Amino acid sequence: MSTLHPHSLHNMIAQDSAAIGELKSLLLRERELLEQRDHSELPAIIERKDQLLETLGLNAKQRASLLKAAGFKASPEQWEIFLGQNAATRDLLESWRTLMAEFAQCKSLNEINGKMIGRSKQTLGQLLNLLRGQVAAPQLYTSAGSTTSSASSHCIAEA
Template sequence: MHDTTLLQMMTDDMVPARRLLELLQAESVVLHGRDMLEMEHVLAQKHALVILLEQHGRKRSQVLSSIGLPANREGLRLLAHQSDVGDQLLAAGDELSALIAECQSLNEQNGSLIQLQQVNTAHQLRILNGGDTPTLYDARGSTAGRAKPRPLSQA
């Protein structure tokens, strides 16, 4: 009974995991376009799916723990060896794990893109505020004094 329950839980989680992968791909496109309204929409959906998948992951771990098996791939393998649906159970576990790993990888890429954009934005603001003025030479060949920071309205 635990094996079929676990198989059904993993099969059910394939849909939100695929949807999360789609949202992460959409997030990447939105980040490149810097569409903040769309980003808010994507982030809200992404957050809900992550919470759902975390809750379901805990439930799957509890099922394995309740029958005295470790809550990992080895526990799943041990259960599969005792089950009529063992092959399906392992295949579903591997597929779900691959989807989650792909989501994590894409999420890390999106995080790196966000950090890069933050650095670029901070650099642009320093330029606009006059805090990142290069040292220039005047007509006599000596370095000109640093410009005073100016208000953003005068940049």
């Protein structure tokens, strides 16, 4: 604990909490924009998310080196143990747990947004194929139970 004082640890957690809170707001705004198919603000949101993730990454590296110096493995669980072993840092445990819960929410929001982006890309690809006159053959089941997408699957009869 000699490399950082409890006040510094509190500031680090507070900085991470502020970054996570802003990241959560950005992810919610990003979802709104994706739902509305309004991409005008997305570049600014992506840039700010990158900045926040960089800040969070730097603090995570700092925590990891602090943990290693104290003989712990670098993980959120070990950080909790580290904070709990010293009376001066025990009051940070609740803030740390709240931070981890908010981080999990951000991860979930990001996964949802990623799925929305994936679906939008798929739909856009299908629309572009239609405009190009390239219609993908549907996936149909054969008598053996496997799928086929060949154009011959559209045949009703063969001569």
